[in-house]
Amino acid sequence: MSQDTLCCICLNKQNKKHCIKILSCNHTLHYKCYIKLCLNKSTFFIDCPLCRNKNLNTDFPHKCQTKNLYELCCNGVGKHFCYGKTKCGGNCKNRSQLFNYGYCHIHNKETINKRYHNIFLTYIKYLFTSNKKGFRTKLYMIDMAKKIIIKRDIKKLEDIIIIFTTYFEKYDYSKQGSPNKFYEEHNLELPPNSWIDFCCEKKILF
Ligand SMILES: [Zn+2]
Numbered sequence: 001m002s003q004d005t006l007c008c009i010c011l012n013k014q015n016k017k018h019c020i021k022i023l024s025c026n027h028t029l030h031y032k033c034y035i036k037l038c039l040n041k042s043t044f045f046i047d048c049p050l051c052r053n054k055n056l057n058t059d060f061p062h063k064c065q066t067k068n069l070y071e072l073c074c075n076g077v078g079k080h081f082c083y084g085k086t087k088c089g090g091n092c093k094n095r096s097q098l099f100n101y102g103y104c105h106i107h108n109k110e111t112i113n114k115r116y117h118n119i120f121l122t123y124i125k126y127l128f129t130s131n132k133k134g135f136r137t138k139l140y141m142i143d144m145a146k147k148i149i150i151k152r153d154i155k156k157l158e159d160i161i162i163i164f165t166t167y168f169e170k171y172d173y174s175k176q177g178s179p180n181k182f183y184e185e186h187n188l189e190l191p192p193n194s195w196i197d198f199c200c201e202k203k204i205l206f
Pocket residue numbers: 007008009010011012029030033
């Protein structure tokens with residue numbers, strides 16, 4: 001990659017300061033542009049926009065899983081201030097947190113602890129490399145997984161998969177058309193509709 005290589009998605013230069021994705025065909029994109037394509041297609045196996053070869057490189061760019069989670073949410077989280085209000089009715093000046101419905105760690109305490117970041121990211125990768133479900137369903141599954149991981153102190157991917165497989169065997173999700181039963185059955189709070197709609201409209205993880 002030379003200094004002048006343009007990213008074929010945003011048409012801006014790719015340079016050393018940017019996080020860059022090397023696709024398996026060796027073409028490169030800004031990581032944030034790559035993530036945009038992935039979330040639009042609901043898969044990490046996107047077709048390269050330049051040569052149309054399927055990308056099989058699903059590696060994350062950083063060693064630190066927290067950084068990787070932020071990178072996955074780079075088009076949403078951190079760009080927005082918390083939706084919460086201060087005691088005097090002003091807008092909260094904190095940044096929104098990962099998968100925290102647009103709130104900071106004070107206005108919504110369901111933030112996912114660092115020690116779960118590895119298993120959480122492993123599950124997200126599993127979702128975006130393994131099945132054909134659409135973005136909205138995957139978004140709900142990410143939220144369900146987040147809550148189940150915290151509630152049951154889950155450490156292994158298999159343990160999350162078993163929970164979902166059992167659920168899908170019992171209820172045909174596509175026929176039900178609603179994930180509410182999962183939340184009911186596991187005694188979890190539903191995510192705000194506004195957050196689901198915002199993420200789906202913009203195709204971001206936030
Ligand atoms: Zn770009």
